[in-house]
Amino acid sequence: LPPGPNAIPLLGNLAPPDPFRVLGKRWADEYGDIMTFRVMGVPILVVNTRKAAAELLEKRTASTGGRTHQVMCDELCGLASDPLRTNDLSLHRQYRRLFNLVLGPRTASAAWPLQVRETRRAALEILESPSQHMEHLRRAIAAIAFELVYGLKIKSYSDPMVRLANLGIRRFETIIKPGSWIVDIIPQLRHLPDWFPGAGFLRIGKEYKADYFATRTLPYEQVKRELAEGTAKPCLAVTLIEEEEKEKCGEDVIKWVGSGVYSGGADSSAAALQTFLAAMLLYPSVQAKAQAELDNIIGREYPPTLEDRERLPYCTALVSEVLRWQPVTPVALPHCMLKDEIYNGYLLPKGTTILANVWAMTRDERDFPNADEFQPERWLAEDGKLKEDVPGRKISLAFGFGRRICPGYHLAEANIFAGAVAILWSAVLSKPEGVEIEWVEGFGPQRPKDFKLEVRPRWDGAIEALRASLGE
Ligand code: HEM
Numbered sequence: 101l102p103p104g105p106n107a108i109p110l111l112g113n114l115a116p117p118d119p120f121r122v123l124g125k126r127w128a129d130e131y132g133d134i135m136t137f138r139v140m141g142v143p144i145l146v147v148n149t150r151k152a153a154a155e156l157l158e159k160r161t162a163s164t165g166g167r168t169h170q171v172m173c174d175e176l177c178g179l180a181s182d183p184l185r186t187n188d189l190s191l192h193r194q195y196r197r198l199f200n201l202v203l204g205p206r207t208a209s210a211a212w213p214l215q216v217r218e219t220r221r222a223a224l225e226i227l228e229s230p231s232q233h234m235e236h237l238r239r240a241i242a243a244i245a246f247e248l249v250y251g252l253k254i255k256s257y258s259d260p261m262v263r264l265a266n267l268g269i270r271r272f273e274t275i276i277k278p279g280s281w282i283v284d285i286i287p288q289l290r291h292l293p294d295w296f297p298g299a300g301f302l303r304i305g306k307e308y309k310a311d312y313f314a315t316r317t318l319p320y321e322q323v324k325r326e327l328a329e330g331t332a333k334p335c336l337a338v339t340l341i342e343e344e345e346k347e348k349c350g351e352d353v354i355k356w357v358g359s360g361v362y363s364g365g366a367d368s369s370a371a372a373l374q375t376f377l378a379a380m381l382l383y384p385s386v387q388a389k390a391q392a393e394l395d396n397i398i399g400r401e402y403p404p405t406l407e408d409r410e411r412l413p414y415c416t417a418l419v420s421e422v423l424r425w426q427p428v429t430p431v432a433l434p435h436c437m438l439k440d441e442i443y444n445g446y447l448l449p450k451g452t453t454i455l456a457n458v459w460a461m462t463r464d465e466r467d468f469p470n471a472d473e474f475q476p477e478r479w480l481a482e483d484g485k486l487k488e489d490v491p492g493r494k495i496s497l498a499f500g501f502g503r504r505i506c507p508g509y510h511l512a513e514a515n516i517f518a519g520a521v522a523i524l525w526s527a528v529l530s531k532p533e534g535v536e537i538e539w540v541e542g543f544g545p546q547r548p549k550d551f552k553l554e555v556r557p558r559w560d561g562a563i564e565a566l567r568a569s570l571g572e
Pocket residue numbers: 183184185203360361362364365366368369372428429432433434435498499500501502503504505506507508509511512513
């Protein structure tokens with residue numbers, strides 16, 4: 101394995117590096133393409149550069165496209181068959197086919213009207229009660245996901261189905277963290293009886309497993325009931341159920357794909373929109389340029405739609421920059437070597453966990469000069485059109501690599517674009533004196549900590565125009 105920063109050769113670091121944003125870049129500068137660090141003595145391969153990611157994670161995806169098996173998460177909490185976790189290659193292929201069927205380049209646009217409606221509503225809510233801007237964005241993303249997948253209209257973020265799904269996401273961050281569960285280090289402990297002193301992880305696993313089951317089953321069963329009664333609305337679950345009838349892929353597969361849209365896409369999309377707000381506060385001149393583009397191209401009568409994206413290169417570049425500047429998942433999701441590979445003279449053994457250092461890739465000055473700065477211009481040519489050759493232009497580095505690349509990236513980019521332009525079109529955002537933007541570090545999505553913002557309508561009548569566009 102390649103060298104790395106192992107202070108104590110045998111035990112190594114006790115936990116993943118935290119804060120990663122400082123260390124991740126330093127590591128890439130010091131060790132180059134690939135390196136190793138250790139958690140509880142277990143080696144983890146870190147892929148630091150885009151070149152190494154292209155070679156290892158993209159070209160050799162058959163060897164590097166696994167997920168590291170974790171007893172707590174996969175066995176005790178029952179997530180081994182989750183699209184994000186599975187190592188069953190034929191099951192994974194089925195998931196990817198179904199995701200592509202409903203959220204691929206030709207189908208994801210069916211969600212645009214819903215995405216536009218809910219993000220406009222969020223813009224309105226932010227204008228009306230700016231102190232809850234984080235919750236408004238999360239509500240919008242939850243409403244999009246639940247209506248898109250199950251045809252369910254979510255009115256509030258405290259809806260019981262949303263709460264259960266959110267609980268699952270919070271718990272996932274804890275059960276996936278390497279080195280946190282003794283049973284991941286000594287797998288035989290899973291055979292202990294659950295009353296055994298110190299075996300609390302067994303009881304936790306049982307409870308989490310039941311809740312995960314309910315999260316993917318309850319809304320699915322509701323759609324099935326509605327289908328039987330003839331009242332089901334068009335939604336991804338209905339399309340997937342029809343596909344199931346043809347292809348016989350099994351109901352469980354459909355349930356996992358359905359729940360994967362929220363579990364994979366909710367926190368991440370909301371985090372990216374929160375990052376967008378933070379960027380607008382920190383870079384008022386970018387905000388003004390985007391608003392000038394909206395005034396020139398769209399005008400003030402109707403807010404923009406997702407069909408307008410092609411006519412709005414500056415706003416499109418702004419979305420690419422949001423994903424690059426503060427990638428939501430700075431180490432993507434850990435991959436696992438499924439076969440031995442030789443790379444640059446090193447033997448990378450089967451079973452090794454791989455972290456893609458997306459953070460360092462997005463900070464690589466060779467690709468992104470002044471990388472710490474939020475500059476949508478880096479995505480634009482002199483004539484104001486989008487450049488095609490900036491790394492991550494087609495698919496952002498923030499969406500990961502190889503056969504594990506995020507299957508929801510069309511939906512995600514549309515969420516961010518729709519949210520960004522609805523807010524920019526209607527509101528002027530500013531940073532109150534003394535407010536600092538700080539970032540949540542850790543194993544979940546990277547996002548700004550809650551912050552205060554000031555907001556006012558861009559012109560008299562902006563609120564009414566937004567309302568009218570919602571038919572209210
Ligand atoms: C800004 C929003 C999003 C970001 C930054 C993001 C990022 C990622 C990343 C980095 C991965 C792991 C890729 C890898 O292992 O190399 C991933 C996987 C995944 N994402 Fe997303 N994602 C977002 C939104 C979504 C949405 C909207 C969905 C809805 C379908 C989704 C569903 C998934 C699923 C199911 C996986 C697991 C894929 C697999 O293991 O094969 N994500 N995402």
